[in-house]
Amino acid sequence: MKLKLFFMINILLFIALASCGQEQVESDEPIELTISAAASLNEVLTEIKTLYEEEHQQINLLLNFGGSGSLQQQIIQGAPVDLFFSAAEDKYDELLERNLIDSSYSSDLLGNELVLVTPSNTSVEITDFPDLVSDEINTIAIGTPETVPAGQYAKQTLQQLYLWEKLSAKLIPSKDVRQVLSYVETGNVDAGIVYRTDALLSDKVTLIKTADPSLHDPIIFPVGIVKGTRHKAEATDFYEFLHSEKATKVFNKYGFLMVGNK
CATH class of the missing domain: 3.40.190.10 (Periplasmic binding protein-like II)
Incomplete structure (x- = not known):
């Protein structure tokens, strides 16, 4: 009876340790941030993604490019997006009005011609x-x-x-x-x-x-954190990086104008 109890205790202990190990593995997995951005930002954000991921190896940036109106509709319909980088203020402002963008982390960042x-x-x-x-x-x-x-x-x-x-x-x-x-x-x-x-x-x-x-209307590219993000701290860090001197140099390299700050 004692021997049977001993084996049962060891089995339960093994299962508990295995479970803890699995949780540790899962916690070490990279966090994915989805950035929905206007198609015209493809090359510049791809370069910024490389720079950012070199400094933050626990973060994977998933870049989703398209027309700003289409991306806006995806967010309205509940698509899992962490940041939205639009090529138009009106599409972006509608999301602000719907309380889908965090106004504390929202700015007009770039200009174009x-x-x-x-x-x-x-x-x-x-x-x-x-x-x-x-x-x-x-x-x-x-x-x-x-x-x-x-x-x-x-x-x-x-x-x-x-x-x-x-x-x-x-x-x-x-x-x-x-x-x-x-x-x-x-x-x-x-x-x-x-x-x-x-x-x-x-x-x-x-x-x-x-x-x-x-x-035409001023060409402004606003960026902000989507309120539904499940990774607020990481999204905030990348949002801050987009306003950094390092990112500004990349934006300027591709011909974008810096029109504002956070």
Whole structure:
């Protein structure tokens, strides 16, 4: 009887120790933070991710890129996102109004410019936005204005120049600004309207003209912590890193303007 009791005690002790060991293994697993960000931030955030993870090896940053409007809707529908980096204030502000962004960790961080680009090998000569009405220009890619901020700014610019109606038959709506850039790079369209930072990334497009900032809403990229994050401390640390001097140097390297701080 005593021998049986001895074995039972040892078995229970083994199970308890194994359970504790498993909990220790799980606690040592990296924490994953999901960053939903505008497509135009792809390269710069990918570089910042590398820098941050080198200093924080217990953190894995999962970068989810897309049109700001689509990403906003994902958050509204409950997608597990820790930080949102938008290319438009209106999409972002709606989340603030819905109390889905933590206002204590929210800021307007970056600025950008809107530019007209053409394929670098095109034979069509244009020098400004009004030249888009030329019969030689058949297709113009812009982001879908309802969901893509760059498309919204493009529409505002063309409306202010009284070109929107004239060009409506030529416009090719795209899911995000990077798709616009791709269409221009491959020659699938005759022209496109993108951010300056996108144009600077490609040697397959020619930057024709920068839109006058007065023709569209200010191009501001706000960033904030999503209230539903399950990793508040880690999300806060990365949010702070985005405002650091080290991150600022990377943003400047890719042509972004620093418009604010935390």
